[in-house]
Amino acid sequence: MALLTTELHPPDDYTAPAGSPAPARTDEAEVAIIGAGVAGLSAALVLGRSRRGTVVIDAGEPRNAPSPGVHSFFSRDGMLPADLLRVGREQLQPYDSVELRRARVTAAERVGDGFHLHLDDGGVVAARRVVLALGVVDQLPEIEGLRERWGHGVFHCPYCHGWEMRDLPLAVLGNGADGVRMARLATGWTRDLVLCTNGPATFGDEDHALLDRNGISVREERIARVEGEGKSVSGVVFEDGEVLPRAGVLMRPPFRQRSDLPAALGCALTEQxxxxxxxxxxxxxxxxxxxGDCASMMQQVAVGVGQATRTAIALNNELLLQATAQPSPITAAGALA
Ligand SMILES: Cc1cc2nc3c(=O)[nH]c(=O)nc-3n(C[C@H](O)[C@H](O)[C@H](O)COP(=O)(O)OP(=O)(O)OC[C@H]3O[C@@H](n4cnc5c(N)ncnc54)[C@H](O)[C@@H]3O)c2cc1C
Incomplete structure (x- = not known):
């Protein structure tokens, strides 16, 4: 493998030097991982320890960046998302076959048996295998006061932030079968729940009765804004000006792939x-x-870490078995000589 030429391992803050774009160049790697969130870094750790020449290219926009703490991740409960990633990058430092590179992959194409990745710093990475660890983007509704509280008073997952909201009066923002389901699941953390459908409810009498039996009221008025001090929530304000006092809003917005690379490479997507x-x-x-998230409907740190670990092992095994099936000698690292 041709060695990658960039500075190995960026500094802790992982910022590119101001005003000095990296010179254009073409590098080669056995594996290119696109995305250095928890999933990409986990795959990189396994591949680094497997002596696999790996470049990790990351644009630095992890999904949970707005959150004050990562929860439900064994041994790191409550750690700042940025700190978790910093530790992940630091722990790659002993593995000199891994390079982290701060750039965005803007295009990808198959070339021969491998791939060429085109970066926004003008560089090109040629790789035998590509791991997409791109994450997804949450598509928040345009409700005043919601976006700035995302990850704090407005949260998407009771398993991530429900404990911090336990026993508090919450609004569940949702509609249809998904909204009803989310409201029912939220009863595990608080019994003071109002399902806000932000327009006429799109579920039937049976669901209304089910919610009622569980003490969950339904408000169908359109929401004008979410209000509160700083990033916290004190109420949901309807269009007629009425304030529904609430300490938090649980909602699960739709998401989209963060990058169009899966489409550009021709990767099939699921219906979801x-x-x-x-x-x-x-x-x-x-x-x-x-x-990670770009390939899973169970979008959790621990799940992404586990799945990335399994994938990296499978990928590395595949390359090792391929290499040892060749008549030509192989290096100690298993790469083709
Ligand atoms: C507000 C919030 C709070 C959350 N809290 C928790 C929690 O407490 N516990 C929990 O388990 N889960 C939590 N989650 C879910 C968790 O954030 C995700 O499961 C996790 O971040 C997925 O990791 P990932 O590596 O797949 O993607 P991400 O963390 O999103 O990382 C993807 C990386 O790929 C990069 N990238 C994308 N496209 C390109 C490209 N073209 N070129 C280069 N780089 C690219 C991005 O810039 C980004 O850095 C939370 C989610 C949100 C939204």
Missing amino acids: GVIRIDEDGRTSVPGVFAV
């Missing part, structure tokens, strides 16, 4: 919009793997 993979992370495109 995540990359279709097999149990070892293989996409529908030979040589392309996918890990």
